[in-house]
Amino acid sequence: MTSEAELSYRARRDEQREDSRNRILDAAVDCLIEGGYASATTPRIQARAGISRGGLLHHFPSRDALLVAASEHLARRRIASTAATAEQIARTHPAGPQRLTRMVELLWTTFHEPHWWAALELWTAARTHDEIAVALRPVERHLGTIVRDGVDAMFGPDYTGHPRYPQVRELLVSSMRGLALTYTFDQRDPIHDPHLAMWKDLVVVMLHDHDEVPGPADGGGGAHDRQTETPATE
Numbered sequence: 001m002t003s004e005a006e007l008s009y010r011a012r013r014d015e016q017r018e019d020s021r022n023r024i025l026d027a028a029v030d031c032l033i034e035g036g037y038a039s040a041t042t043p044r045i046q047a048r049a050g051i052s053r054g055g056l057l058h059h060f061p062s063r064d065a066l067l068v069a070a071s072e073h074l075a076r077r078r079i080a081s082t083a084a085t086a087e088q089i090a091r092t093h094p095a096g097p098q099r100l101t102r103m104v105e106l107l108w109t110t111f112h113e114p115h116w117w118a119a120l121e122l123w124t125a126a127r128t129h130d131e132i133a134v135a136l137r138p139v140e141r142h143l144g145t146i147v148r149d150g151v152d153a154m155f156g157p158d159y160t161g162h163p164r165y166p167q168v169r170e171l172l173v174s175s176m177r178g179l180a181l182t183y184t185f186d187q188r189d190p191i192h193d194p195h196l197a198m199w200k201d202l203v204v205v206m207l208h209d210h211d212e213v214p215g216p217a218d219g220g221g222g223a224h225d226r227q228t229e230t231p232a233t234e
Contacts, residue, residue: 021059023049028070032118037125040067068135071118075143078115079150082106086154095158097208101200103154105191107172108199111180112190120184147173159207168206172199 027049031040042063046056060066085106093099110116119140126133151169152160159165179195190196 017059020049020051020055022073024051024056024059024066025070025073028066029074029114029118032067032070032121033114037067037121040121042066062131064129064132064135067122068132068139071115071122071136072139072143074115074118076146078110078113079143079146082110083150083153086150090154090156095156097204100155100159100203100208104172104200104203105196106154107151108176108190108193108196111176112183116180120181155207162207164206168203172203175199 024045028040028045031045031048040063042053042056045066046053049056056066060069086103089099089102089106093102122132122136126136148169151173155165155169175195176199179193180190183190
């Protein structure tokens, strides 16, 4: 029978392991964001985390596995933070155009946070490194599902039930992702980007201003018949 002292020892050991793992992941994220993929080397991460090489290898047997895990680690934290902010907005603006525009603003800010730049570093590296691509693909697909669920929660059931909503969501995420890429070489204040006003107008017109979706007879083509979803990494 396991003694209380042994259980206490195991609990402390597990806490130490978790603390070490989190320190490694935080150090890897910092290196990835500050210097990019090329400079996020295991010696640099090891030194920043203040951990031995053996300790690092115990948790992550390869550099690429570590960097993919670090990107996911940061993304999950930021997704949780964004969800908390969205809940605050929803309490203040339970419905109506103002809720829609505030959520569009919030969604746009997520493409200018550290987790976005960390992911972008890995996506770029994956183009020429098959090992990263293989490790990254299932993680990004899973995160993509979490992101879509998070966006659905942001807009709420009053709007996610709209026939046009799936197209609006995919259009927002895809176009924001594409535009955010231009900030790699042209830094500016994203809150004043003219596309933000366009997205706000689009969402209000598509989800709030019209209750009925035009069908084939009146030239609309039946938007609800063409629902598509793009993978998170596209």
